[in-house]
Structure formats: structure tokens, C-alpha cells
Amino acid sequence: MSEIESRLAEVERRVRDVADREEIRELTARYCQNIALGDTEAIVALFASDGSIVTHFPGGSGQSDVVPTGTAELRETYSDLDETALKPFIHNHVIEVDGDTARGFCSVDLRLVQDGQPYTGAGHYEDAYRRVDGQWKFQRRELFVFHWGPWSKGWD
Template sequence: MDEPRKRRSKTDSLAKSRLAAIALAAVPAAGAAQAPPDKPLYVGRLDPFREKTLEQRIQELTDREEIRDLIATYAHRVAHGLSIADLFTDDGVYINRHNGAVSEARGRAALEARFHDRPGDDGSAMPMIHNILISIDGDQATDICSNELRITENGKSIIASGYYDDQLRREHGRWKFVKRDITFFHWVPLQEGWAKPAGK
């Protein structure tokens, strides 16, 4: 074998060894404790259709589309000051985390009071929700999605962004929120931009 071929062969062998080492390092040892992530981590299946029948795949697609519609309906209702209480289960809860504070609305009456009759130009949020990742398990589901927010607060234009960590349940054939838990990365007057972390 000539010298260039020997070098290429050695390089290929080293590359394969490194890839094998990376693959092994990515697999946790049996029984090893895994530290919880300090940021949201999507852990749903990235291959939700594998080993499913055609009928099951159609149901999965239908469920995903219904959940996306639920999320979009929530965003439009909030922006126009319409009630979102019926989008939640009876025991549903909304949790808001920003600037170091945590607030929640639990149950239909509290959800109705928090969001109803607050149109966007009067101080309520105008959420723009995207980057939706959904994981479905029968009649239960979870999702993580990004949120860009515009809001008027004390006469100031506020810009914010964060993420929803949702739990959902199918009840009487309809998907509903069990929990909407939003965490904001920043919540600042528009002139400050988004470099200032939430709560700083």
C-alpha cells in the first residue's frame, strides 16, 4: 500500500474510533443518576410514527393538528380579550413566571377572571406562539413551544419571550390544557431590547 493510502486508512480508523467513543459516551451507564436539566429539554419521541399502523399514524396526525389548533385558539383569544377557560380542563392551571415572580390561576373561575375582557391594546398579552414540539401518549400529551410577546404595561411597550411547558388531556373527544406553565427569558421595555435577562 502506498504512503497516501496508508495515511487515509489511518485517518479513517481514527475517525471511526472517535465516533464510537462519542456514541458510547452518549449512552448513560446502567443505574447512573441523571442530573435534571436547568433549561427545558424536549424528551418526547422524535420518531412518533415508527412501528405504527396506518390507522395509528392517521390518529397521531389528527391529534397533533388538534393540539396545534388548541394552542393557536388560545393565542387569538388572549389577544382579543376572549375567555380561554373552556380550553382548560376543570382542574386546569395557568402558571406565569417572569421577573422573579410566579403567579397562577387555578380552575375555571380563576382562568376566566385572569384573561376575559382584556383586549391587547388595553394591557393584555398578544402572544405569538411557535416552535411547537408535541409528544402524545394515548389521551395524555405534552408540548413545549416558544412565545414572543407584545404587551402594553403602564403606558410602555413591553417585549418579552419565553416558552410554554404544557400538559394536555383528551376529554370527551377534545384536547384541553391541564397545565400551561410559561417561563420568560426576558420582559423589558422595548427600548431596552432583549439583552437584559428576566428578573435582573
């Protein structure tokens, strides 16, 4: 391989890496957007057919022992979204791509209205991604919540 071919191959590899990372960031943003819109089918379409979601709340509260896996279970999990559903706001992505799989970490701020009272939370997602038919999908999305409480109490 000539020096020019070698450099071109390196540029192509770097461009693919940047494109993969951006596509994964877009995937996580679409997840948040579709949660806000309450679009169950669009959310489920972001997961691999055998994908899963796990949620861990502080002190073991919440449903961390339930791991919806696969299209039907994910559809059931996301089927009752309305304007009061938990809204995630993500930032601080770290993404490591390895061929057709990747791992990611992103911070999340959470907002929810429950019984007319606003709640706030914070945590992070640890994600496993898989490229399926040329598109990045969630293989596993795991939410770790380290703060959760009524907005009126702040960080108490």
C-alpha cells in the same frame, strides 16, 4: 392479523397521531387568538375543568406563586383582558402524545403596551394536555419568560 391488517392498523395509528398533534397546535393557536380578542369565555373553554396556568418571570418578578386552577379561577385570571393585555405569539412546537394525554413545548414571543410604552419578551410554554370528551384541553399551561423589558431597550 394479516400483513394488510397490520399495515392498515399502523397507518390508522399514524394518522391519529398526526391528527392529535394538529388538534393540539390548533388549541395553542386558539389560546393566542382569544387572548388577542379578549374573549375570556373562549380562553377558559380551552382548559380542562381542573386546568391551571402558571407564569414565571425573570428574577422571580410577576405572579409565579399564584396558580389559578379550575374554571372559576381561570375566568377571574383572564377577566380583565383589553387591547393592552399581554399578547403571545407562539412557534416551534414539540408535542408528544400518549393516548388521551400529551405534553408540549412551544416558544413564545410576547408583546404588551403598558402605560403607553411597548414591551417585548420571549420565553416558552410547557404544556400538559388532556383529551376531554374527544377534545384536547390544557391540563396545565406553564409560561417561562426569560427576557422581558421595554421595546426601546431591546435585549439589554
